Amino acid sequence: MTESALPLVVGITGASGVPYAVRLVDVLLSAGREIHLSISPSGQAVLREELGRQIDLERFRIDDLVGGPTPANGVVHYHHYKDLMAPIASGSFLTAAMVICPCSGSTLAAVAHSMGENLIHRAAEVHLKERRKLVVVPRETPLSLPQLKNMQAIHEAGAVVLPASPGFYHGAETVADLVDFVVARICDQLGVGNALIRRWGET
Numbered sequence: 211m212t213e214s215a216l217p218l219v220v221g222i223t224g225a226s227g228v229p230y231a232v233r234l235v236d237v238l239l240s241a242g243r244e245i246h247l248s249i250s251p252s253g254q255a256v257l258r259e260e261l262g263r264q265i266d267l268e269r270f271r272i273d274d275l276v277g278g279p280t281p282a283n284g285v286v287h288y289h290h291y292k293d294l295m296a297p298i299a300s301g302s303f304l305t306a307a308m309v310i311c312p313c314s315g316s317t318l319a320a321v322a323h324s325m326g327e328n329l330i331h332r333a334a335e336v337h338l339k340e341r342r343k344l345v346v347v348p349r350e351t352p353l354s355l356p357q358l359k360n361m362q363a364i365h366e367a368g369a370v371v372l373p374a375s376p377g378f379y380h381g382a383e384t385v386a387d388l389v390d391f392v393v394a395r396i397c398d399q400l401g402v403g404n405a406l407i408r409r410w411g412e413t
Contacts, residue, residue: 220311222310225256239283246289248329301339315348349374
């Protein structure tokens with residue numbers, strides 16, 4: 211099986227910036243990718259606060275997350291954050307990559323120090339130990355010294371630290387354009403082709 215045919219893992223945690231996560235899921239599904247998704251309770255709370263979306267972690271519906279019918283190309287497998295028997299908790303379950311978007315400071319610390327308490331932490335640890343691509347998308351600012359050290363530790367362990375820092379050189383005119391900039395950079399790391407932004411040097 212080629213890497214592009216393998217599923218992607220997406221974790222949504224409690225940092226501000228869930229519009230990035232929702233847009234990412236939509237883009238990945240439109241690209242025909244298979245997604246294994248898990249959402250923390252803090253991620254659920256931020257989805258409600260920032261987007262007004264009521265997500266039931268016990269009876270999850272993907273339409274509630276993306277705000278309407280999902281693209282027909284891809285497929286989502288939802289896993290409860292407490293379900294440590296889910297396939298993504300094991301290294302024997304093959305995946306192409308994982309992204310935690312947004313990545314809270316506590317999630318970053320848990321992964322950096324192998325102190326996994328939920329499925330998102332465990333799946334991230336699996337990707338590190340199996341030497342698979344792990345992308346974490348922190349958004350908090352400013353950053354404390356412990357947070358910076360955790361980012362260094364996770365980088366040295368093989369992860370990609372991709373702060374949600376949108377650029378403006380692509381002709382951004384709306385908030386959606388800024389969201390697309392970050393999502394495009396995440397997709398680049400995941401090897402998912404996209405035309406969400408005008409690239410540097412393109413006319």
